[in-house]
Amino acid sequence: MDSTLKTALPKINILGPDDAGYDEERMRCWNKDVIHRPAAIVQPTTTEEVSQAVKVASSKKLDLVIACGRHGHDCMKEGAMVLDLGKMTEVTVDKKSMTVTVGGGARLGDMDKVCQQHGVACVTGTNPDTGVVGLSTHGGAGYLSRQYGLAADNFVAAEVVTASGAIVHATPANEHKDLLWAVAGGGSNFGVITALTMKAHPMDHVYGGLVINVAPTVAMATRVVRTWRDWMPTQPRTVSVMCVLPCGAPVVPMAVVESDQALVPQAAGAKASLSCSPALQQAFGSGCGAFGACVSVKMLGRKQYHTELQPQLEAMQAEGHHYMSSVNVPHLTDTMVDALVAAARVDHPGGGEIILFSLTGAVADAKVESVAYAGAGRGKSTVWIVIIGSWKPDADGANRAKTKAWVQRVKEEMKALGGAESAHPLEGNMDADQGGLVQQVWSSNELRLREIKAKYDPDNFFKCNRNIKPTAAAYPVHS
Numbered sequence: 001m002d003s004t005l006k007t008a009l010p011k012i013n014i015l016g017p018d019d020a021g022y023d024e025e026r027m028r029c030w031n032k033d034v035i036h037r038p039a040a041i042v043q044p045t046t047t048e049e050v051s052q053a054v055k056v057a058s059s060k061k062l063d064l065v066i067a068c069g070r071h072g073h074d075c076m077k078e079g080a081m082v083l084d085l086g087k088m089t090e091v092t093v094d095k096k097s098m099t100v101t102v103g104g105g106a107r108l109g110d111m112d113k114v115c116q117q118h119g120v121a122c123v124t125g126t127n128p129d130t131g132v133v134g135l136s137t138h139g140g141a142g143y144l145s146r147q148y149g150l151a152a153d154n155f156v157a158a159e160v161v162t163a164s165g166a167i168v169h170a171t172p173a174n175e176h177k178d179l180l181w182a183v184a185g186g187g188s189n190f191g192v193i194t195a196l197t198m199k200a201h202p203m204d205h206v207y208g209g210l211v212i213n214v215a216p217t218v219a220m221a222t223r224v225v226r227t228w229r230d231w232m233p234t235q236p237r238t239v240s241v242m243c244v245l246p247c248g249a250p251v252v253p254m255a256v257v258e259s260d261q262a263l264v265p266q267a268a269g270a271k272a273s274l275s276c277s278p279a280l281q282q283a284f285g286s287g288c289g290a291f292g293a294c295v296s297v298k299m300l301g302r303k304q305y306h307t308e309l310q311p312q313l314e315a316m317q318a319e320g321h322h323y324m325s326s327v328n329v330p331h332l333t334d335t336m337v338d339a340l341v342a343a344a345r346v347d348h349p350g351g352g353e354i355i356l357f358s359l360t361g362a363v364a365d366a367k368v369e370s371v372a373y374a375g376a377g378r379g380k381s382t383v384w385i386v387i388i389g390s391w392k393p394d395a396d397g398a399n400r401a402k403t404k405a406w407v408q409r410v411k412e413e414m415k416a417l418g419g420a421e422s423a424h425p426l427e428g429n430m431d432a433d434q435g436g437l438v439q440q441v442w443s444s445n446e447l448r449l450r451e452i453k454a455k456y457d458p459d460n461f462f463k464c465n466r467n468i469k470p471t472a473a474a475y476p477v478h479s
């Protein structure tokens, strides 16, 4: 570690490789494959301390990465200065303005815990361990997205420490409104977000859970996915069904929710059956197999949104060694479905899954230019495909290599069929070579993003991400 770092930042807890607690701290990542040996883990507790840390890192030209929920690829990057926001997890709910403000290091679980007490929820993702800011600034989709849009569509204000160390408060109406627009999908390109305010929506009990559709053959799994694809965008926005293709398993599981607060009985101790949701009743109520499966095991019921629905996938998305990527497709064509089912059923590396997330309803209402997130054009049947490869480490790294190759192959197949890169830094922050990718991720928003980058980070200090270069800087030329 740079020995002057502790002197320059005397009030901030800093862990270097020789300090007790350094190893324990860097190992606390969901994905064990991303754990390296950063030069220092810097743990500010206030926005002012973040500002001091950014000023020091910038003056020393240190390689800075931001760690929030630590689900990203580079949160413990080799040799980097990790700005660990894990001590800035405060959550406040303002019922009057129906907003929630989280600290830069808060996780979804932190937010849900406080939101439950107030009967509200924000649009977030489906795993309580994920960072709110890390998820939301790359779009952020979850059970409430068809009803209320992406997390990024719900930004109300952000406190941002920019590359100069300045503390800026961005709202839709002030002189930093461009910055708020940019962080709503532009990731960590513009600064460290130390507080994020989002719209809150009334939310308590929902109806939902998991359905395991048994589909032993490739043909049956294909039928289930195609039927789901055609059904989902036509349903009420309060209904969300996420479809999963686990590698090598004869099933197509689905995470299901009806979040309409008027349809689902809200009184304490109330009972509810599938019939409370006409859409779910139609999909899962008749026959034994839903969507063309031979049989469907339905684990559905009335659930408290924050404590029962939100954590339901945690056990299935366990810590371990993972390689992940994602791609947005404007429409999931039959050819794409065939390729995805074949990848999960026939030619898979052993462990992992492909998750299909329908970005329809309110997500499709928003215009592409409304926030920085572009997401393959926000079409009426857009699907976000998350490809997760998982393996048990072996001595020569062969399991990792074959799993990574599978993830990348599936992604490239989807891109060749018309898919676009997503903003998520799941697969590595790719700070070195971004030519072509940036245009795909942000499409028509890219030029405006580059101008805003030039204003707030002209020297491209925040570059450990899907890097948007300032207007004057050139991207590498691709042959």
Ligand SMILES: Cc1cc2nc3c(=O)[nH]c(=O)nc-3n(C[C@H](O)[C@H](O)[C@H](O)COP(=O)(O)OP(=O)(O)OC[C@H]3O[C@@H](n4cnc5c(N)ncnc54)[C@H](O)[C@@H]3O)c2cc1C
Pocket (backbone or CB within 6 Å): 030, 065, 066, 067, 068, 069, 070, 071, 072, 073, 074, 075, 085, 104, 105, 124, 125, 126, 127, 129, 130, 131, 132, 133, 134, 135, 136, 137, 138, 139, 140, 141, 142, 187, 188, 191, 192, 193, 194, 317, 424, 425, 426, 429, 464, 465
């Ligand atoms: C198990 C799992 C489940 C997931 N589920 C969903 C889901 O349901 N919906 C969804 O949309 N996505 C989901 N994702 C993807 C997830 O949104 C991204 O991986 C996200 O970037 C993770 O954020 P993090 O804070 O947890 O990770 P980190 O590694 O801590 O951060 C990720 C990125 O965000 C940036 N960042 C973090 N905090 C800040 C901050 N305060 N200021 C500026 N930049 C910051 C970092 O620089 C980094 O580039 C999931 C990922 C995993 C691994």
